[in-house]
Amino acid sequence: MSAGIKKLRKVKMPNIFIRRRVYKTIHSFLLSRGFNRVSVWGFKKGAVPRYSSVTRDFYVGFGAGAASNFPNMFYFNTFNVSEYIKTLLNNKLPISIEMNISKTLSKYYWFYWKLYDTYFSRHEINKVFGKDKKISLIINIFKTLKLLGERNSKFALTERGSFWIHLAQNYFMLNYIDKVWTICMKEPWPERIEI
Helix, strand or coil: CCHHHHHHHHCCCCCHHHHHHHHHHHHHHHHHCCEEECCCCCEEECCCCCCCHHHCCCECCCCCCCEEEECCEEEEECCCHHHHHHHHHCCCCCEEEEEECCHHHHHHHHHHHHHHHCEEEHHHHHHHHCCCHHHHHHHHHHHHCCCEEEECCEEEECHHHHHHHHHHHHHHHHHHHHHHHHHHHHCCCCCCCCC
């Protein structure tokens, strides 16, 4: 492990009150300068095309360490470049981790990314969830906590909601995805990863 990576691992996030203040300041500054929020951390101005990995529901990842998301399946390619190349040269897929995702989990995964995207419609929710009462309860809780607003059957995260979703994503990334990536960096073909 290089000295730079060791130093980076020692960096600590500021406390939640400082993070909240910084996020609010950045958010207000960008909106006051004519930028539009396109994700919990992304902004764009004018006619510039919006891009984010959350602009699509399903995708195929190419390259070592890339992920692919298909209906009810999620894959990671091996992170080891040599193993990735060797596997392809042997006419095999370089998939090191394969996860079955239930239909219910797949729906909530979709909802999470819609929250991360910050905008979605009631029509989209009804199309994905049907008459699921749990999603209605979650949306009502978010509205009550002023994390989510609704106008003309369209939902938008508030600035406060964007902060808390971003914070939850940071927590998930640091505590779960980082664990998966760390193991995958050490083992080209892990047999099992428990998170």
